[in-house]
Structures are given as C-alpha cells and as structure tokens.
Amino acid sequence: MKILIAYATKAGSTAEVAAEIGRVVESKGGCEVDVHPVDKLKGVDGYDAAIIGSAIRVGKWLPEAMKFVEKHRDALGQIPVALFTVCLTLSEDTEENRREVAAYLDPVCEVVQPVDIGLFAGLMDYSKLSFLLRLMVKKMGSPEGDFRDWEAIRAWAGQVRARLM
Numbered sequence: 001m002k003i004l005i006a007y008a009t010k011a012g013s014t015a016e017v018a019a020e021i022g023r024v025v026e027s028k029g030g031c032e033v034d035v036h037p038v039d040k041l042k043g044v045d046g047y048d049a050a051i052i053g054s055a056i057r058v059g060k061w062l063p064e065a066m067k068f069v070e071k072h073r074d075a076l077g078q079i080p081v082a083l084f085t086v087c088l089t090l091s092e093d094t095e096e097n098r099r100e101v102a103a104y105l106d107p108v109c110e111v112v113q114p115v116d117i118g119l120f121a122g123l124m125d126y127s128k129l130s131f132l133l134r135l136m137v138k139k140m141g142s143p144e145g146d147f148r149d150w151e152a153i154r155a156w157a158g159q160v161r162a163r164l165m
C-alpha cells in the first residue's frame with residue numbers, strides 16, 4: 001500500500017509535522033510513504049491513500065493546498081483521504097479554539113470528504129516574517145513560540161494510519 005503525505009508550508013513548521021506523520025505511519029509497517037510539498041506533485045496517481053495538510057494564514061489553508069485538492073478532487077474521491085492543519089489558534093487548546101480551527105477546514109471538506117482530521121498547534125517565529133507580516137501577526141495577538149505537541153501529532157498519525165489502511 002502506498003500512502004501520500006502532501007503538505008503546504010510557508011515557514012517550515014507544517015513540513016516538519018508532515019515528516020513526523022510520515023515517519024510514524026511508515027514505522028508501523030505494511031505501507032510505503034512519500035512525503036512531498038503539494039507544489040511538487042502532479043497528482044495522486046499510484047497512491048492508495050493520502051494525508052493532506054496545510055498551514056493556516058488568515059483563517060485559510062494556503063492557496064497551493066486548496067488548489068491541489070480542487071485540481072485533484074476526482075482522484076481524491078477514489079481513495080481514503082485524511083486532512084490536517086497547523087495553526088496558532090490552538091496554542092491555547094480550548095473547545096472554542098478547536099471549533100474555530102475546525103471551521104478553517106470547512107471549504108476543504110466541501111471538496112474532499114476526509115476519513116479523519118488532525119488539528120495541531122504550530123510555530124510562530126517573528127524573525128522569519130517580513131516587517132509587514134510581523135506587524136500584522138502582532139496586531140492579531142499571535143504569541144511567539146513553538147507550540148507543536150509532538151505526542152498529539154504522533155498519536156494522530158498512528159490513529160489515521162489505521163483508518164487509511
């Protein structure tokens with residue numbers, strides 16, 4: 001069985017989450033896993049299942065991730081697909097914040113029906129942002145730091161592997 005992990009990132013934290021999901025899924029055996037950025041992929045041909053994830057910017061998946069699911073919606077409709085998202089709202093893991101982050105995925109779920117969804121806190125490093133973006137995120141009240149919960153990410157990867165296989 002071949003599983004594709006496709007992701008979109010701006011500053012790299014989602015790429016690291018995708019790589020860790022890939023490591024966990026593959027380490028459990030019984031499948032071959034490829035991890036690629038969406039913009040390097042021509043499609044999902046040859047894969048039996050897919051896990052697709054994106055960072056959030058201003059309440060939305062990155063445009064290249066959204067374009068990827070829209071462009072390949074028919075092929076994605078033929079295989080089990082799981083989605084994940086990485087964002088800063090979940091730096092405070094409350095029920096209200098989970099609802100808000102789950103809603104970020106509504107437009108994606110209109111295109112593909114996922115078998116599972118992973119919602120993860122990400123990383124904010126002001127020094128990696130342009131002056132204008134730094135002003136913007138400070139105004140939004142985004143805290144700085146690495147909020148990724150690797151245990152939660154690994155637990156989800158194990159659970160989603162079972163659903164996809």
Ligand SMILES: Cc1cc2nc3c(=O)[nH]c(=O)nc-3n(C[C@H](O)[C@H](O)[C@H](O)COP(=O)(O)O)c2cc1C
Nearest residue numbers: 009010011012013014055058059087088089122123
């Ligand atoms: C300009 C900008 C806008 C963002 N907007 C949101 C947002 O609306 N909601 C949210 O939860 N996180 C938001 N974030 C936080 C990112 O989703 C988070 O930092 C994520 O880990 C970035 O992933 P990346 O390192 O893969 O690019 C924003 C970050 C930036 C830089």
